[in-house]
Amino acid sequence: MRLNSLISRIRGESQTIGFDIGHRLARVAVVGHxxxxxxxxxxxxxxxxxxxxxxxxxIRNVSxxxxxxxxxxxxxxxxxxxxxxxxxxNWTSGILCDxxxxxxxxxxxxxxxxLQTAQGRSPFDDAGNVLDYSILDRRDDGxxxxxxxxxxxxxxxxxxxxxxxxxxxxxxxxDAFVLGNVYAASKLPxxxxxxxxxxxxxxxxxxxxxxxxxxxxxxxxxLRNGYFNTARxxxxxxxxxxxxxxxxxxxxxxxxxxxxxxxxxxxDVDLDxxxxxxxxxxxxxxxxxxxxxxxRYFSSSxxxxxxxxxxxxxxxxxxxxxxxxxxxxxxxxxxxxxPFKAVQIDKERFRGIDWNAxxxxxxxxxxxxxxxx
Numbered sequence: 545m546r547l548n549s550l551i552s553r554i555r556g557e558s559q560t561i562g563f564d565i566g567h568r569l570a571r572v573a574v575v576g577h578x579x580x581x582x583x584x585x586x587x588x589x590x591x592x593x594x595x596x597x598x599x600x601x602x603i604r605n606v607s608x609x610x611x612x613x614x615x616x617x618x619x620x621x622x623x624x625x626x627x628x629x630x631x632x633x634n635w636t637s638g639i640l641c642d643x644x645x646x647x648x649x650x651x652x653x654x655x656x657x658x659l660q661t662a663q664g665r666s667p668f669d670d671a672g673n674v675l676d677y678s679i680l681d682r683r684d685d686g687x688x689x690x691x692x693x694x695x696x697x698x699x700x701x702x703x704x705x706x707x708x709x710x711x712x713x714x715x716x717x718x719d720a721f722v723l724g725n726v727y728a729a730s731k732l733p734x735x736x737x738x739x740x741x742x743x744x745x746x747x748x749x750x751x752x753x754x755x756x757x758x759x760x761x762x763x764x765x766x767l768r769n770g771y772f773n774t775a776r777x778x779x780x781x782x783x784x785x786x787x788x789x790x791x792x793x794x795x796x797x798x799x800x801x802x803x804x805x806x807x808x809x810x811x812d813v814d815l816d817x818x819x820x821x822x823x824x825x826x827x828x829x830x831x832x833x834x835x836x837x838x839x840r841y842f843s844s845s846x847x848x849x850x851x852x853x854x855x856x857x858x859x860x861x862x863x864x865x866x867x868x869x870x871x872x873x874x875x876x877x878x879x880x881x882x883p884f885k886a887v888q889i890d891k892e893r894f895r896g897i898d899w900n901a902x903x904x905x906x907x908x909x910x911x912x913x914x915x916x917x
Contacts, residue, residue: 587621
């Protein structure tokens, strides 16, 4: 650790570098932290990841990704690589989550009881998994914990990548958990310096649906009383899927279908507006049905109440008219997740940024960077 970095730590100052590296894009966000103050956004950078470099949370071409990460860091942190580094992995690619209640046993440490209980459950008993947990509550009848398992080979590929870059990772997180933390941080008072904490609901059973519509995969993550509860894949609900569903009936390429969804006028496409409207509403209805199925699944499990709102994020959150359609169709307030509410921003430093588009692009990277170590 450099001397100036050590002095900053003593003063209660630090910075966190969050990496969100997917199948198509690598994104990095840097946030500076000071004791008693809200974090300050220091850098945002992204780059394209060639196809096949990252597959299902596992790095398949280390050298190419090393070059990408090095280039991102050179632009984001030209003064040097001081700080806490953290990377996320995608919930839809082999991540297992479950809530357990562990009853106390005399003379047996709590952590051992949690891990023993987790290893006794299939598929958490797979020797190829790495187990971790977070304690949610301690009650008279036992300890409630969230247990998580991820494939060891996938995790080691990320650890090896950063070791090759001479960077020590402070943590590896799951994007579904990160988005929950972003929502919590965005709900805190503007002068708060505390981030990533649960947001109590107005009722004891307050629930939120986080709808993450990524380019190649999507899922519905449910928060209950501010904590991650469960998640469910939305098959056929990714941005790429929606582009193809729209382009087929209209006889255009998926790329042009994506432009239509984002509200970009296509001068070279001669299509009747009523035909575009009909095809778009059909696509919206399809995604609404999938979300409604996820809502019913959640509400039927343990007799939970229906979520009070939908927080939409990912590339699909920028689809023009989708949020209002889901709100009308499902009778739930539907709003886009805005991670930038959780940080201080010098707009002069970030001139020319489309903050609405950036909200969906950097939601996970910034959510990681909000953490302090």
